[in-house]
Structures are given as C-alpha cells and as structure tokens.
Amino acid sequence: MKLNRRKLLRRGWELGGTLLGVSLGWTAFEALRPLAGTGAGGRIALGDPADFKPGTATYFTEGRLWLVNANGHYFALSQRCPHLGCRVPFCKSSGRFECPCHGSVFDIGGEYVQGPAPRGMDRFDLRLDNGTLVVDTGTLVPGPDHGKQDFLTPPLGPPCITRS
C-alpha cells in the first residue's frame, strides 16, 4: 500500500489518539485502584490459642473477622458472606454461621452447608507467632468449595434464622 503524506498524517493522528486514550485510561485506573494495605489490611494479634475453646467463634471488630476453633483447627474467617457480602453472624444455638440475607449456612469451620453461597467462608492467613495467633488481614484465601465438610456436625440446636 502506498503511503502518501495525507495517509501518514492520518495514521499519526490515529496512533496518537489511541496512545492518549490508553494512557488516560491507565492513569485513571491507577489513580482509582485502591492501594494495598489501606483499610483493614494489616496484621492483628488475636491472642493465645488456649483462650479459644473448641466449638467457639470469637468476633474481632478491628479485622471484621471470626476466629473459630473447629475441633482444634483454628481459622480466621471473613465476616462477609461469599454470596453477596452480607455479614454472617455465628448462631450459638445451632453452632453454625447463618447468613441473614439469603439463608446460606456454614459449619463451624466456615465450610458450606446449604444456601446460595458459591463456596465456604473466605479465610485470612493465620499463623502462630511466639505462641500468639496472628492474622494477616491483607491475605484473603477463598473459602473451600461445596462438598468439603470436614467439620460438619449435626446442628447443636435450633437455627437463629427462623422459617416464617
């Protein structure tokens, strides 16, 4: 194809416009992208593991998470339901997590039991540091898939969300 002056100028404008659009888009994305480490994204010391008895769930406001002791296995569970983000409270009477929004139910380990949730409750990275449980709220691991029910036991009692 013969490239004359007119075509060269047109191609130049097109290329310049495309580069400008891409750079503006990228700049906007970088400007609006939340920075890592802001908000609830730091490390939080939760305490001595012995303080958390089996079958209990303790809520930590600063990390918006539940620390659970599931038969000696400790998990730091995000309070957000993996379905649509509602806060999932722990129901003491049934010993399970029950989402008030759409009725998803999770066992003490945050594993899926029933409802529309696509997976179990998401977990934060939890480590034992000098005898203290420390959670990294900047690292969120997606919850276990359907079917994984290592900690599933029959409900201890009636559910908190009653059927109307």
Add this chain to the structure above:
Amino acid sequence: MDERDAGQEALEPDVYPAPRGLWQRVRRSEVWRSAFRHPQLDTPRGRALQSFSNLFLHVYPVKVPGRVLRFRYSWRLGYILAVLFAILYLTGIYLMFFYTPSVASAYGDMQQLRTGIGFGQLVRNVHRWSAHLMVLVVVLHLARVFFAGAYKRPRQFNWVLGVGLLVATLGLSFSGYLLPWDQLSYWAVTVGTNLVNYVPAVGRILRDLLLGGAQIGQATLLRFYALHVVVLPVALTVLLALHVWRVRKDGFAVRQPTGGAFAEQATELPPPPVPVAAGGAGGGTGDGGQRVRLLGVVDRQSVTAEERRVDDTVFTWPHLLVRHVVVGLATSAVVLTLGVAFAAPLRGLANPELTPEPSKAPWYFVGLQELLSHVDPLVAGVLIPTGTILGLALLPYLDRNPATEARSRKVAVLLFATLLAVATVLTVVGTFFRGPGWRFVPPWRHLYVEL
C-alpha cells in the same frame, strides 16, 4: 388592523408608532429586543422566527407531524423522562447545599435535612420518588419503543443511545442510594456491588475499583458521590441531547399506518401532483382541471426534483409545547403528591457489623438478587445482565425483519414480552415476597419493603 398588518408591525417595530402602556413600551425597548429578537407573533412566519431565535424553543423543530400531538402516539414517556431528569437536577442541587460526602457527617446531614432545613424532607422525598419513577418510566419507554418497532432503520443508533440512557439511569439511581449512609443504603449497596464479584477473573478488581477498597467506606462514599453528582449526570445529559437530536433527525417515532395495537389513524395526505403539459406562455389547464402557469423553461438535467408528499405538519409552538407543559405539570404533581404522602426512608446509622434481615438490593436490582438465589451466580450475576444489555443494544442489528407492526413480528414480540414478564415476576417476588433469610413471606403476613 388585520393579522398581516399586526405581524409586520411587530416584526418592524421601529416604523410603527410607539405602543400604549408600560408593558408594551418595555417590549419595544432596545434592551428587550436585544435579548428577544423576535416578538411574539401569531403568524406562521412569526412562530418560525421565534423558534429559530429562542434557545429553548430551538430544541424543538418549528413544525412537527400532526400525529405527534396524539397522546397515544408515544404516551409522552420520553418527555416525562426529561421532566423527571429536570426535577432530579433541581432537587439534587438543593440537596447538595446541605450534604457532605463523609461517613462522619453524611447521616447527620440527612437527619438535619429532615428536621432543620426548610422543605428539606419534602425535597428529598421528591428527589427519591423522581429517581424511582425515572427507572420505571425508562423501562416503559423502552418497551413502548420496542413494541412499536421504532428501533428499526433508520432509528437503530437512537435505540443504542436509549440503551445507554437506561444504563446511565440505573447507575445514577444506584450511586445515589448509598449517600444517606444508613443501614438501608449501606446493605443495599453491599449486596448490589457484590454482584460484580461474579465477573470471571476481573470481578474482584472491578468491585474494589468501584468501592475504593475491600469494603464500603469513606472512599466508596466519595466515589459514589462524584459519580452521582458529576460523572453520570453529565453522561446522561450528553446522551439525552444526542437522543433528542436523533429523534428529530429520524422523523420522530415510527408511523404505523395500518391496524394493530399501536396503529395510528392514517394521515390524510393530499394526492400527489398530476404531471401536466405546459399550456403555453400564459398558462393553461392540466388534466386535473388545475390552472398552471409556466414560469420559465429550463434544461431538464438542471432540475433536482424531490418526490416528497405534503405532510400534515403543525407548528410546535403552541400545539406540541402546550401539551408538553401539561404533561410536565402532571408529572410534577405526581412526584409532589408522592413526596408529600410517602417519606423517603432513613434507618439507623450504617453499621458494618449488623446486617439487617432481610437485606435487599434496590428494587430494580432485586430481580437479579432473586435470580441469584435460584441460578448459578455466574449465570445470574454476570451472563444474564450483561447478555440482556448487550442483546438490547444489538437488537436493531440482529432483528432483520423490516416490519414494524406487532402482528408481523410475533416471535420478537413474544420473546421481549416474556423477558419483561420474567423480570417483573422476579422483581415482584424479590421485593414483596421475601423475608429474613430470603425465605418466602407473603406480603399480607409481613411486608419487608422499603423504597
């Protein structure tokens, strides 16, 4: 003085003696005539000049087809939308004077608006009801245009603009939902934004981009505020201007000359001119008995003829304008009545650690929420809404049937009606029949609705 003389007098005021009375003197003054260059004239030429020279009247064409005047022509839905948008603009500007987009003060501002600001609660009610109505009417407008077949050539691009307006309207309404910063808004937006999570690969990035973080907070409120008061209103205004411009360029809504639900009375057009032979320099009588006069003889090739039948056009001012004023007043009366009768809700301060039961998305997204409780999230949360918007935008290019009458496009009408019916049923079930834990609760037992 006859009409013609009156017109001339008004058009050339300097050559006529000064009028009597203060008002007429003001209108004859140089200051007045420098702003309003053409006086109000009840003559065709005067009306045309007024339309051309007036910024607001110039939005309209000078003349419109007579069929446009009929109410059933469009049910004035597009115009009602423009009126609602104008009301939202005005009430929104008022509310901006008393609102700070900060999690520390937003809720307090809303309480202050209810109790300490003159007409604050009423203006907020009107703003909210106008927003709800705008979403409802935009869907009705879309449905009417579809059933009238008005998305087909040459109106394809205007239909695409209309779909853009639908998306912008939903975005405007949704972004405003968070601003009160109460439990209702916080959790409705939580549920609504988490729908984005289901977009494969980039869902989390998109959601974080929208929220400004992993959770709803100050950054979210500021982003939603900027979207609500600047970005989306500007986008909607530009789209609306293009939309109205295309309506004019495309000759208004489609004509339906024959029967059917959206049929119009056929416009009686004068018969096409009968070609007559030149009867000599002084004139003559054609085959139709008409007397014609030969004005000149030109080369056949030099004549550019346009075969265009005379339409029954009428002046926009006053015929269409008066109807628009009436519809505008009626729309304002409706939102004012709703605003007086039903207060916009304001629950307790947003609490990220207490999810209300049930938590519902804004009513126009509740259908999706209902769908999500039955169908795979990827299908319900991503494929269906994205597919619907894309399908609507591409509809004029996919539907190859040139017919506009409903009876000649039964498959398309049936499909669209089914889509509307399913969306309506899902929205009604999600809004009125769902209680705590998203369990089925008939509204006559307990109503879990707050608009």
